Every structure is written in structure tokens, then in C-alpha cells.
Amino acid sequence: MSGRKRERIQAARSSPTKPRTRRSCSSSRRRSAPLDGRGGRRPAAELAVHEERSSRSGAIVLVLALCGTAVSLMQTVVVPLLPDFPRLLGTSPDNASWLVTVTLLTSAVTTPIMSRLADMHGKRRMILVSLGALLCGSLLGASSDSLALLILARLLQGFAPALIPIGISTMRDELPPDKIGGAVALMSATLGIGGAVGLPLSGVIYAAFGWHAVFWASVVMSVGMLVLVLAVVPESGVTTPGRFDWWGAILISTALTSLLLGISKGGAWGWTSQWTLLSFTVAALAFALWAPWELRAGEPLVDLRTSARRPVLLTNIASLLAGFIMFNYLLVATQQLQLPVETGVGSGLGVTEAGLVMLPGGVLMVLMAPVSASVTRRFGARITLTAGLSVAGVGYVVRVLLDGSVAELVIGISIVSVGVAMSFASMPVLIMQSVPIGETAAANGLNTVVRSIGTSSCSATVAAVLTAGAITGGTHPTETALHAMSWLAAAAAFMGAAVGLLIPARTPPGAARTAGRDERLPVTRGDDVRRAQVGTEVVVRGRAECADGRPARLAIVSVHSAGGQQVDWARADNVGRWSVVLPAEGEHLVVCSAEGWAPQAELLELSSDTTTLLQLDEQLMVAGDVSRSGRPIEDALVVLTDAAGESMGATRTNAAGHYELRLPPLGRYVLTALDPPTRTAQSRDVVISAQRRCFDFVLSEPPE
Template sequence: MESAPRPHYQLTFGILALGIGAFSLLQSLVIPLLSTVQAELHTSQSAVTWVLTAYLLSASVMTPILGRVGDIYGKKWVFVAALAGLAVGSVLAAVAPNLAVLIVARVIQGLGGGSLPLGFGIIRDEFPADRVAGAVGILAALTAVGGSLGIVLAGPIVNALNWHWLFWLPGIATMVAAVGAVLFIPQSPIRSPGTISWLPAVLLSGWLVALLVPLSEAPSWGWGAPAVIGLLAVAVLLAAAWVWSELRAATPLIDMKMMRRPGVWTNNLVALLIGVGMYAMFAFLPEFVQTPSSAGYGFGASITRSGLMLLPSGVTMFAVGLFVGTLTRRLGGKVLVVAGCVVGCAAMAMFAFAHSQEWEIYVATGVIGVGFGLAFSAMTANVVSAVPAGQTSVATGMNANIRTIGGSIGAAVMASIVTAKLEPSGLPAASGYTTGFGVMAAVVAVAALAALLIPSPRRPRTAATEAAAVGTLVMSGDAVTAESAAGETVASELGE
């Protein structure tokens, strides 16, 4: 542990928020501008989608690996390395002369995925115990806000500058965050002993690639294509081999015993299902509202205007994240996840059946921000409380990673539904969007049912018993608050 005075935790939080915020923006900034990038770089529509796919694959692979490396060797410098990779990738993308270089740059940017679990781990190490849930909730909400805010900002940035600045601006923010992390974030005092098991790391990479490539390409290749079926089969085999290797590894990359904890696997299942619905909405709602009204639906919105229609979701997600810490202590994380899924299901149903007026879109995006903001923030806090401190980074990293995998599934399934029936104009039929958003509402409803499986923490029956419990901890020299005592009890109860 460093002997110098440790910086105030609020300064640490500001640096974490800046770096993670830049990574979150880069997840979605390019979505509304793929057609512009396609024209600028003189490539095809199917080829330009790899600008998204490459980033998704890289982040999915690197998030749990860097989380584990941080747990072993110290979170500070691995966090700095993740931000450095994100900055280098952003600069390379900004000056990319062709599609191949841009795709390579997006792969490098995927290193920034490690900032998520490392940031959560740093919070648990550095923050007062009663501030951990709130800080984790805000950062978790920030990752979701970045997804919607990127779509909102893309149009104004391109109109005022050009598409290259979609990478310059996050790159500059990342550089500032990296310098701030070097100067002000203390080295983590908590480590998990061991080394990196490279066979599980390779197998993890293999099955994620084998899964995400066909899910991303199935709408163009066809779900029944031999390549899609073959890659999905390979993904299953590699996933089984990965689990086997993790169980046999002396120092597993991801502890399967940890993943079996009720407080972990239940929240991961909900994250997968919510990811399906959220990414499908972010990917296809802009396309829906940009469709000319002459098609019988849509509003003929510009890129900037379609982004503004998604703005309420980002605002409400972040606003909800500010109160998740307090709500978690009062109501419990399980209640918030269930409530968030129910609210999200209602909003998705609005997209399916109430989309003839612009105000309906604004209301629905605001409502879905409340629902997913509650669920994402509370899920992350649940996972943090369910694992030992030394496994925080890898556990939260896998939760975020599973959400990304769910997003890939959702985007691919939504694309297949929407494009199943095309009008003579070449535009999707209105029924495709209605069916697609209806299916996503059903998926989020299943997420609400899955959230009922999340263990409920035991609470002291009376104020007297709570005070006695805290008094015992204080007398034994453990300087914790009532909230942290409850958190450790939750971790203990969910642990096995």
C-alpha cells in the first residue's frame, strides 16, 4: 500500500467517470453514421458493419481478461493501460485512411472494456463502505447513458465538424482520464494471488468470437447458412472446453465457483436478457424514426432529430443512477431489478403498439431509461456485494460482458424480424417493427421473472439487533457502518 496520503475518493470517482464515459460513448457514436462512413471510405454496407462487430468482439474478450489481470497485479496500472489502448485506438480511427485500418483501430479500442470492471474494483477498494453502492450505481448508469448519449451527439458532431471527430473527442477525453489516473488514483491495496491461466483465456476468446460473429452476420448470411450453424456449433464446443479448463486451472481466469453463486448467476441471467432488449432498441429505433412517413410509419427524422428522440432515456438513466445507492439500502437490490424490468417491459410495449406520434416515442424512451437505469445499477451493486473483494473486477466485468453478448443476440434477432418482410420500396414493413419490439417486450418480461430468482438479503429484524451487530463489529476493531455490515452479510449469505 502506498505510504503517501490517498486522494479523496470523489477525485478518484471523477477520473473513473471520465474514462468510462468515453468508452461508453464509443459504443454507440458510430451507429447513426455507418452510412456516412460507408460512403467516405467507399465500402459496402455489409463490410462497414464490422466497424461495430470488431469493437464488440474485442471488448467482449478483453473485459474479463483485463479484470482478472487487475485483480492479480493491481487495478490502477491496468486501468491506465486500458485507457491508453482506448486512446491509441481512437487516434488511429480518427486518421484511418480505409476500412481495414478503421477496423483494426476499433479492435484496439476494445481494450477500453477493461475499464469497467477495474473501475468497479477501484471503487470497492477506495470508497467508504457506505458510498460503494451509490458510486457503483452511478458508474453502471453511466455506461448505459453513454449508449444513448452517443447516438444523440453523433449528428451534431458530424454536422459541426466531420465523422473523424467522433473518435478525436473521446480520444482526448480518454487521454485526460489516463493522465489523471496516473497522478491521482492510488494503487489498489487488495490483490488476488495467482497467475493468468492462458488456456482459459484463449478458449474464452475463441467461443466469444465463434458466437458473436454468426450472431452479427446472420441477418446477411441467413440464419440457416452453413457458416452460421457451423460457427454456433464451434462456439458451444469451445465454451464447454473453456468451462472444463477453468475448473482444472490452478488460478482460473473466471472462478466457476464464483459464477455459481446465486447472487452472481441470477444477475448475469437478467443482464443477458435486458441486454437483448436494450441493444435492439438502440440499434433500430433510430432507423424507425428516420423512415419517411410516406412508408406508413416513421417520421422522416434527421440523424440529429432521431438522436434527440433517444435523449430522454439517457437523462432518466443517469438520474435514476444517482438514487440507486439509497434505494438499494432501503428496498434491496432484488426489488429494484424486478421493478426496472417491469418498467422496461412497459416501455418496450409502447414502442411496439404506440408509435404513431412523436410524443409517444419521447415518453417511451424516458420510461425505458428509468427501467433499465434501475436494473443495470442495482444488478452491478448486487454482484459487488455477492463476491469477495478480490473478485470484484472479474465478476462485474463478466456481468457487463454478458450484457454485451445479449446485445449482440438482440440486434441480430431484431434485424431478422424487421427485414423479414420488405415493401416494394425496399423499406421494412411496419409489421416488422411492431413484431420486433413486441418480441423484445416479451424478452424483458422474462427478465423480470428471472429477477425473482435473485436472492433476497436477510435484514436485521429490529433496530436493536442491527445496533448490536454493528456494535460488535466496532468493538472488534472493524470500522464499518451499518450499511457495510449489511453488505458483508449479503456477500456471506450469497457466497455459497
């Protein structure tokens, strides 16, 4: 260890943060720890904590699943009322449609923001905020008779869907590992369950008690959920406080609002109208500003570098397609069931009857939750996603071939429901496997938003296709138009399954167990296996610095148990701060890497009450020798330029003809050497990679 490095560590040790002493991996004090990374059998106290968490897990899952179902109802609860709202409120059908549109827009905007706030300030707190907004919106809707107040009420209710990704992240923090898979599957299924239950439920309430009663029912439901969350759901100890990215939130809100507004209202405004084109233009500009801002932000609202990782990116693409196919069967099947028999394609059912026909699909989603979890445990979430989307695609093909009766429609709807439930159950697992623990709510929130873009696109597509295929001189779609939507959904499902196959395969957790490990504590990650927690997890924070004292901006910190299993990872912010979540304090292998620096690996004692200092000592350089006829050339000028001709650095050789330049981003460059006394110069194309950074020059003899 250099004297400068020792001084820096001693200075950091004497600071208020009191970082622990670091030990090199090559230290003679290093010892081999058992696979659990904690020295053998767990103490009885930890087993007691594990049993306590198991005993209360059922109540937590039940409450969060009920909350998820309740907020999912908000997206469809007013749909049966839309045909009557123009008469009840004295307005036009286009104005009444804002009662659905405004909830969609609010949900898309608030979900990523509230999910990030949940990671920072507490998940239970943000769940209560969601339910509080739902309660306020329901009270306002139940006590108002004007369109403007109802739109405001629906706007407040749009805060509620953020509860679903936050609830999934809460389950990861609070449940024993063996319960997480089934719980996440059930919570994901609530998106479809709420849609299937909301239609018949609101229709029955409206028919019996009037439209105000629908909102009063929501008031009762909101109060009940608030009481249950306060009584049952604990606040997660896994938080990563920091500075909230307000500019990122403003830009993403503008972008999503404009995009979804254009998609949802494009059919009514006209796809080439000035308002539709303006919405898409504003969305494109906002996204163009938001992406570079997030890449530069030290603590971004959405970590685009993580989101661009292949497993996360492909999962989000599959989620977009899954959102499309899920909403397709809700919209198209409901319309087909309610169309008059005289059209030749409808069943002539009322709103309530049609909703009851859709109800078996919602029930199947609930029943598929443990099945999906079992498939994920045995084969991995990637297989569950691919199988689910494939089953949904088959279901849509069946719907085209069998739609002559209500019973045949139920068969097709049921198959699609099974596929949607399986695919929805796998997506949060794939996301949580690929992002830092401290970002699970934000990452699942983004995944939910992507799904909502898929549902909005489906709504616009259904309206366009069914309108274009309407019976001449009428308003009812033809059988060809209905089949076209089923074929589109089938194509989207099979395309999503193909995307799922491209997601990198991971070893199923059951196969990753080792004989020496306690089988009661299964792992929850695939190849980069994360140790499952038995007690309260701890958040460990630290700083990453370069040898010259500058922060190691965007450094990657990966923490492993002494047995080699990855526990968590993090990306440092612009000032080098990082945090990880560990099952317990203790000795861990910490690997730190940053662009332009050699990676550092050390065996450290990590604790929640200290700030761990990681220092990168060796800066990577582009280096080589300049010579002529076997003799080194001293004081030769060496210049590195990029493909556009911009200089990336210049230096001169030493007495041994050796040069060194700071390593630029990897890629193709032009390297030039000049011997000023003889005016001899030479250039060469070089490709700088992680393996090749050394380039020698042999200059030719000067002309006579």
C-alpha cells in the same frame, strides 16, 4: 491436539512465512469481541482515514463515471457514419459493418481477461491500459483513410469497455460504504448514457467537421481521461497475485469470438450458411473444452463454481435479458425516428435530431442513479433488479400503445430508460454480494460479457424481424414489425423480472444494523453481512491442508468477525492456497471445509504479513458393521461401487466386524459385503449424503 498436528504447526511456524499460532474455538482463552470485531470504538486515526476517503470519493466517482461514459461512446460513435463509410472508403456496406463488429468482438474477449488481470495486478493499472489502447486506436483512426487501418483502430478501441467492470470494483475498494451504492449505480448507467449521447454527439461532429474529427475528439477525450485517472484514482491495495490462466483465456476468447461472430454476421451471411454454422460449431467446441478446464484449473480465469452459485447464475441470466432490452430501445427507437414520414411509421428526423430525442433517456439514467441506490439500501438489490425490469417491460407496452408522435415515443423511451437504469445499477451489487472480494473485477467482467451477448442477440433479432416485416417491394419495416420487437423486449423484461424474484432474498443493509454498532459505518452485505472498511483493507493469505499433508484442494474458507458477520470467503486452489480481504488485521472466526473432510472452525489472529495454516483433521468415511446372528464377522470383504459399476473402494472388517471406506462424492451407490469362508454375500443400494454415511450389514446364515 494430536502430536502430529502439533509438529506440523510448529514446523510451519518456523518456516519463512511465519504463520500465527492457531487457537481452537473451544480454547479457554476465547473471548467475546464487540460487534465491530476490533475491540470497541475505532481510533481517531481510522476516523481520519475514513473522512479522507469520504472527501476524495466524489472526485473518484466523477472521474470513473466520465471514463465509463467515454468508453461507452465507442460502441455507438461510428453508427451515424456507417451509411456514408462505403462511399468515403470505397468499400461495400458489409465490409464497413466490421467497424462495429470488430469492437464488439474485441470487447467481449478482452473484458474477462483484463478484469482478471485487474484482480491480480492492480485495477488502476488495467484502467490505464484500457485508456491507452483507446488512445492508440483513436490516433490510428484519426490519421488513416483505409478500411483495414480503421478496422485495426476500432479493434484497439474495443479494449476500452473493460474499464467499466474494473471501475466498479475500484469503487468497492476505494469508497466509503455509504457512497458505494450510488457510485456503482452511476457507473452501471454509463453503459446506457454513452449509447444515448454517442449518437447525437458523433452526428454533430461529423456534420460540422468530417468523420476524422470524430476520432480526433476521441483522442482528446482519451488524453483527458488518462490525466484525470493518474491524478485522482489511487491504485487499489486489494490484489490477489497468482498464475494467470492462459489456456482458459485462449479457449474463452475463441468461444466468445465465434459465438458473437455468428450472432452478429448471421443475418448477412445467412443463418444456415456454412460460415454461420462453422462459427457456432467452433463456439460450442471451445466452450465444451473451456468449462472442464476451468473446473480443473487451480487459479481459473473464471471461477465456474462461484458463477454457478444461484445468486450469480440468476443475476447473469437477468443481465443477458437486460442487455437485450437496453439495445432494443436504442436500435428500434432510433430507426423509427429516422424513417421517412411517408412510411406511415417514421418521424423523418435526421441523425442528429433523432439522437437529441434519445438524449432525455440518457439524462434520466444519470438522475436515477441515486434513486436506485436508495431503493437498494432500503429493500435490497434483488428488489431493485425486479422493479427495474418490470418498469422497462411496462415502458415497452407503452411504446406499442403510444407511438403516434415524437412526444409519445419520448414517453415510452423515458420509461424504458428508468427501468434499464434501475436494473443495471443492481447487477454489480448482486454480483459483489455473492463472490469473494478478490474476484469482484473478474465476476463483474463476466457479467458485462453476458450483457454484451444480450446486446448482440438483440441486434441480430432486430435485423431479422425488421427485414422479415419490411414493406413489400421496399426496405422499410412495417408498424407490425416494429411492434413485434417491442413485444419481444417486453416479454424479455418481464421474464428477467421473474428470474430476479428467484434470486435468494437478502436482508437490506439498513435492516441488518445492530444497536451497538457505529451507525456511521454501514454494512455492505445482506444476510452474510460484510463489515465495511474504514481504512486500507488488508489481504490475508494462507494454506489449507489435510491431516495426511496433502493440499485441501478447492477447500472453502469463510472468515467472520467475532460478532458472527461474514467478512469474506475464498476457494483454495489446487495446492491449497487461499486469500481473503479484511477491513483490518485481528481476531476472526475462520471456517474451513473441503469435500471428504469434516469442517474445521477456529478463532485466529489474521495478519497480512503471515501465512495462516488451516488443517483439516478428520476425514469423513463410509462406515458400518458386518455381522451374522448378532456376532461380528472378521475379515469380511466390503466393496463400494457406483451406479455404473465402477469400484470406488474396498476394505476388510476388523475383529469387531467394523469397516471404513473413504467418502466418495455424495450420491447413490451399491455396497456389497462378502464373508469368504462361508461364501455368503449381500448387496444393498445406499444413498450417501452429508447426514447418512453409516451402513450395517446383517448377513444371512450360510446354506446347509
